[in-house]
Each structure stands twice: as C-alpha cells, then as structure tokens.
C-alpha cells in the first residue's frame with residue numbers, strides 16, 4: 001500500500017523541475033495526479049524560458065510510467081479562472097481532491113532599488129498571488145467534501161533568510177509563510193493541513209539553470225550555495241519531493257503550520 005494510496009493531488013508548475021518530481025513521487029506512492037503549468041513565457045522580465053506543453057506532456061508520461069494515473073491541464077496560476085478549471089478537472093476526472101501543491105514559481109535578480117516594476121509584479125503575481133489563487137480555487141470543494149486534506153506551498157530558504165540580490169523573490173517567499181500560517185488556522189477546523197517547504201538551491205530546474213547560483217555568488221559571495229549550505233551546495237528535486245510526500249501523507253496527520261526546510265543546513269547557519 002502506497003503512502004498516499006487513493007488520494008488525488010493537484011500540482012502547479014509541474015511541466016518540469018520540482019513539480020514534475022513531486023508528481024512522479026506521489027504517483028509512486030499511489031496518488032492520482034493532476035499536473036498543471038502555464039506552458040508558455042509570460043514576461044520579458046524573466047531571464048529564462050518557462051515550461052512548455054511538450055514538457056508537461058512528458059511529465060504525464062513519466063507519471064504513467066510508474067503505473068499511476070495522470071491528467072494535464074494548462075493553467076496560469078495568475079488566473080483564478082484557469083486554476084479553477086484545473087481544480088474542477090481533478091474532481092471530474094478522479095472524484096475528489098486531497099492534496100494541493102502550490103509549486104509554480106518564477107525568479108529573477110537585481111538590486112531592490114533597481115528592479116524594473118515588471119520584475120517585481122511578475123514575481124509577486126506568480127509566486128504569491130498564484131498560490132492564493134490555487135488555494136482559493138481548491139478549498140471550497142475540499143471543505144464541502146469534508147475529507148480533510150493537505151496543502152503544501154513551495155517557499156524557499158529565501159522565505160526564511162534575507163538573500164540578495166532578489167528582494168522581490170524573498171518578499172514573495174516570506175509572503176507564502178504568512179499565507180500558510182493564516183490558512184493553517186483557518187482550515188484546521190476542517191482537518192485541512194497547510195505547510196510550507198523551503199528548499200535551498202535545487203539542481204537541474206528551470207530556475208537554477210535560468211538564474212545561475214554561480215552568477216549570483218559572483219555578485220554576493222556570502223550567498224554562494226557552497227558557502228551557505230553546510231551539507232551540500234545543491235539538493236535534488238527528489239529530496240524536496242520526499243518532504244512533500246511526507247506532508248501530503250497521513251503520516252503527517254498532526255503536522256500543520258510547519259516551515260519544513262530541505263536546505264542542506266542553510267537556514268541554521270550560525
């Protein structure tokens with residue numbers, strides 16, 4: 001019996017990177033999965049391309065290769081209509097929704113006082129408002145179903161520490177902690193748990209390739225991942241997926257309001 005057997009999960013930003021890894025890991029443990037992604041570029045203020053339809057389809061195939069069931073819905077988390085359609089598809093296709101993983105996120109860099117307004121807006125819109133949209137689309141049906149649930153918001157080590165030079169990203173990821181803490185209290189009466197995960201640099205994702213840590217470190221040496229993380233410079237997507245899996249499963253039935261770090265020790269530095 002899998003650790004999330006019989007449950008249905010919705011994952012945003014799942015065309016590649018951590019979202020894809022979460023989809024595969026949850027399916028390995030028995031969940032049926034709805035994967036979503038915007039699947040096209042959304043702003044010139046982002047220095048790397050976003051996921052594609054082909055990559056989202058590849059996620060579906062990887063999930064199916066585990067023997068799991070998977071459906072893909074293209075949705076921009078900035079649009080409540082699009083993310084609501086993805087939530088509705090989960091319920092239509094699989095009859096329920098137990099696990100919501102608000103993972104979609106974008107990043108860029110720049111000094112606080114020099115950031116173009118568009119860079120600020122797109123990072124806050126996707127990372128923070130996108131998570132709120134995902135939650136507000138999913139929660140009413142979960143409350144009505146009266147079967148509890150688990151919501152996991154992907155924050156960052158930058159949601160705990162004041163990393164530079166990208167305050168817009170830091171602000172968005174700290175904002176997710178506030179969203180999580182308030183929601184955990186609002187949803188506890190419905191047995192819906194809400195937690196954040198806080199990865200340090202994650203290898204081989206769109207963000208880590210698109211905003212290279214080495215480049216940032218050249219500008220801000222104290223934030224070099226190799227200097228910052230006592231255990232390893234990077235974690236891998238599956239390391240984060242294992243934390244997500246625990247939080248999603250009934251093993252974590254009394255875990256809510258937690259900031260779960262997967263950061264190779266970064267945020268515990270003296």
Ligand SMILES: NC(=O)c1ccc[n+]([C@@H]2O[C@H](COP(=O)([O-])OP(=O)(O)OC[C@H]3O[C@@H](n4cnc5c(N)ncnc54)[C@H](O)[C@@H]3O)[C@@H](O)[C@H]2O)c1
Nearest residue numbers: 013017018038050051076077104105156201202205206207
């Ligand atoms: N990579 C890292 O080093 C790192 C570290 C800590 C936290 N994070 C966070 O992890 C999460 C996953 O990122 P990743 O590392 O897998 O990078 P990634 O770029 O590979 O994956 C992010 C996915 O989100 C999608 N996306 C972007 N905007 C969207 C939108 N408006 N609507 C729907 N989907 C959208 C992208 O198309 C992409 O497929 C993000 O929230 C990121 O901020 C990443």
